[in-house]
Amino acid sequence: MEHAPKAIDVTNDVEMRTFNFFTMGIDGHPLGLHLDMAIPTILNNADEEQQKDWLPKAANREFIATYAQTEMGHGTNLKKLETTATYDPKTQEFVLNSPTITSTKWWPGNLGKSSNYAVVMAQLYTQGKCHGAHPFFVQLRDLNTHKPLKGITVGDIGPKFGMNTVDNGFLQFDHVRTPRRSMFMKHAKVLPDGRYVPPVHDKLNYSAMVFIRAAIVSGMAYHLLVTSTIAVRYSAIRRQGEITPGAGEVKVLDYQTQQHRIFPQLARGLAFRLSGQYIMKLYTQTMDDIRNGDISAVPDLHALSCGLKAVTTHHAALGLEQCRMACGGHGYSQASGFPLHYSVAVGACTYEGENMVMLLQTARHLMKIAKAIRAGQSPKSNKIVDYLFHKGPPKCLIDQAYDTNYRNVLESFEHLARRQTLEVYDKLVQLQQQGRNYEQAWNDCAVELCKATRAHVRTFLARTFVEEIDKISDLSIKSVLQDLLQLYLYYEVTECATGLLEDGFMTGQQHKYAKKKIYEALEKIRPNAVSIVDSFDFQDRELHSVLGRRDGNVYENLLKWAQSSPLNKTDVLPFHHKYLGKMMEEARQRSKI
Numbered sequence: 001m002e003h004a005p006k007a008i009d010v011t012n013d014v015e016m017r018t019f020n021f022f023t024m025g026i027d028g029h030p031l032g033l034h035l036d037m038a039i040p041t042i043l044n045n046a047d048e049e050q051q052k053d054w055l056p057k058a059a060n061r062e063f064i065a066t067y068a069q070t071e072m073g074h075g076t077n078l079k080k081l082e083t084t085a086t087y088d089p090k091t092q093e094f095v096l097n098s099p100t101i102t103s104t105k106w107w108p109g110n111l112g113k114s115s116n117y118a119v120v121m122a123q124l125y126t127q128g129k130c131h132g133a134h135p136f137f138v139q140l141r142d143l144n145t146h147k148p149l150k151g152i153t154v155g156d157i158g159p160k161f162g163m164n165t166v167d168n169g170f171l172q173f174d175h176v177r178t179p180r181r182s183m184f185m186k187h188a189k190v191l192p193d194g195r196y197v198p199p200v201h202d203k204l205n206y207s208a209m210v211f212i213r214a215a216i217v218s219g220m221a222y223h224l225l226v227t228s229t230i231a232v233r234y235s236a237i238r239r240q241g242e243i244t245p246g247a248g249e250v251k252v253l254d255y256q257t258q259q260h261r262i263f264p265q266l267a268r269g270l271a272f273r274l275s276g277q278y279i280m281k282l283y284t285q286t287m288d289d290i291r292n293g294d295i296s297a298v299p300d301l302h303a304l305s306c307g308l309k310a311v312t313t314h315h316a317a318l319g320l321e322q323c324r325m326a327c328g329g330h331g332y333s334q335a336s337g338f339p340l341h342y343s344v345a346v347g348a349c350t351y352e353g354e355n356m357v358m359l360l361q362t363a364r365h366l367m368k369i370a371k372a373i374r375a376g377q378s379p380k381s382n383k384i385v386d387y388l389f390h391k392g393p394p395k396c397l398i399d400q401a402y403d404t405n406y407r408n409v410l411e412s413f414e415h416l417a418r419r420q421t422l423e424v425y426d427k428l429v430q431l432q433q434q435g436r437n438y439e440q441a442w443n444d445c446a447v448e449l450c451k452a453t454r455a456h457v458r459t460f461l462a463r464t465f466v467e468e469i470d471k472i473s474d475l476s477i478k479s480v481l482q483d484l485l486q487l488y489l490y491y492e493v494t495e496c497a498t499g500l501l502e503d504g505f506m507t508g509q510q511h512k513y514a515k516k517k518i519y520e521a522l523e524k525i526r527p528n529a530v531s532i533v534d535s536f537d538f539q540d541r542e543l544h545s546v547l548g549r550r551d552g553n554v555y556e557n558l559l560k561w562a563q564s565s566p567l568n569k570t571d572v573l574p575f576h577h578k579y580l581g582k583m584m585e586e587a588r589q590r591s592k593i
């Protein structure tokens, strides 16, 4: 296997492991879920004795484990997962069972053919009571023969939209017995006599999902920076059409429309990378805190990771498509690499929490803050949300002569997030006063709740970008990154202009000012564009793209690539004489009659 992972360091260097995950093969590989969901689950949900037993073997790749939670009938609503784990105190075992067709585990990566273990999420029953979904560490296949164990039916779910090198699988249990200690026992426990000991926080079992959501933010940055690299390099060699008649064909990167299509993706890639570092640090810190008994940051981590995951995956999907379209016909070829990158990245809008569901999770957090604001409470010195408590300027100031560190732009994003959060909260209250129950009122506000989340996440992304660029001491690098920051911020202003204009906060004149700043930034970025993408130092093998080759020899290699197709092994394919040749011969005969 290309780039087989070296012995895995299981300390909490989660960021490196996650990055390794991408670089080992963006289209996935047999150890993807083992590395990035099974090991984090062991790290965060196994007790000391279980870690001693499972972690060294997992790190040493003595087995391959996946994360089997989603079922054919349920992926989002974990409360309704149907796989059961029923405790038998007589034998001190759990009995795992798939009672219905819809309880079949469906989608887990590497489940189909690679994994011989799985973290299985199942409804835990003991002493006749259900305690909700809990993780169990279950062997699926014989370690020598790799055959499924008794009572286990497992296989691959078949071809997908993309990532077809990953064997996403299905799994059914027919009353399979597993030792009591196969239940992850760090947080919740079942004692030998069957008594259930609840966890300090009932969502600590979900920590592996939180890790992936946090990882996805940098993953989306990776995809955007890779595809922007392809689009910029190709646009710098592709000549098509003239700007000045008679002056010869220009590089398509000189067209303002081309710059407006590609450069914002570059800027967003950087913004997502910087927030991706932040959220991964928050994840690591929160997991350390939990180990020390402090769960106070769990809600913040959940809210921010859900919102960032939803926004960055959506923008990455749109941005990759823009980069593809910017490369014309050759962008549509597999040779470009775009189909591969897109089909992998866009899956992240769905897996690890469907995006709408994730936006609404963050909205739950925002509504609690709105309630506190409406109750006149003061902020809790939490940099992620405290701005919601503050009163910003009554009018937009983005076109003021001097905007130190883009304070006026950030305050515009804060204004929009604050307004949308409080307005939807007030609507929620009003609908309930009119007689709707909370859940119905919630559903009737869901679109606006998602908008409030997007505005909140935009504020976070922008502020983090400004703060991180401000820390850079190398002035030459700082000035180039400030051009990308300028583009990012004013591009985001135009992206949320409806919201800023809706209440008269921003004027049409200021919207025009934002557009002017965008075009100014495009011009400043153009001369450095190729150097910027070259500085990412992606290897050609990572780009998977003839268009994005570092040496720029696109045309010769495009022909070589096409000629290497199996279709071109012979000039005339067997099907010709069998079908087309025969058809044309008969047609010619008929026309002679």
Ligand SMILES: CCCCC/C=C\C/C=C\C/C=C\C/C=C\C/C=C\CCC(=O)SCCNC(=O)CCNC(=O)[C@H](O)C(C)(C)COP(=O)(O)OP(=O)(O)OC[C@H]1O[C@@H](n2cnc3c(N)ncnc32)[C@H](O)[C@@H]1OP(=O)(O)O
Pocket (backbone or CB within 6 Å): 018, 021, 022, 026, 027, 028, 032, 033, 036, 037, 067, 069, 070, 075, 076, 077, 078, 079, 109, 163, 203, 204, 206, 207, 209, 210, 212, 215, 216, 217, 218, 219, 220, 298, 299, 302, 344, 345, 348, 350, 351, 352, 353, 354, 357, 361, 364, 365
């Ligand atoms: C291996 C991938 C590496 C990274 C990839 C990165 C980039 C991609 C690029 C390349 C990679 C290529 C390929 C990758 C291949 C495949 C992808 C890999 C993995 C995908 C694996 C999966 O998809 S695993 C399954 C994921 N499933 C989900 O996410 C399920 C979504 N549903 C839920 O999480 C929950 O049902 C819920 C949160 C929607 C609802 O929770 P629930 O318990 O049902 O109850 P509620 O009433 O809504 O919530 C109650 C309460 O709990 C709080 N809460 C909920 N969750 C959490 C949490 N995790 N932490 C903390 N708190 C939580 C919630 O806020 C509520 O609180 P309040 O009542 O106070 O509001």
Ligand SMILES: Cc1cc2nc3c(=O)[nH]c(=O)nc-3n(C[C@H](O)[C@H](O)[C@H](O)COP(=O)(O)OP(=O)(O)OC[C@H]3O[C@@H](n4cnc5c(N)ncnc54)[C@H](O)[C@@H]3O)c2cc1C
Pocket (backbone or CB within 6 Å): 033, 067, 068, 069, 070, 073, 074, 075, 076, 077, 106, 107, 108, 109, 163, 168, 347, 350, 351, 352, 353, 354, 355, 356, 357, 360
């Ligand atoms: C490439 C890929 C890899 C995956 N890998 C794994 C894996 O390794 N392990 C694993 O366990 N799972 C995995 N999954 C499954 C994935 O986690 C689920 O598909 C995902 O959580 C969405 O759940 P679902 O498919 O049931 O969609 P549904 O929840 O059925 O979504 C359908 C629609 O309903 C909407 N919806 C659902 N609930 C609500 C709500 N409460 N409010 C508003 N709208 C709602 C959704 O937004 C969506 O638009 C993978 C999926 C993919 C595509």
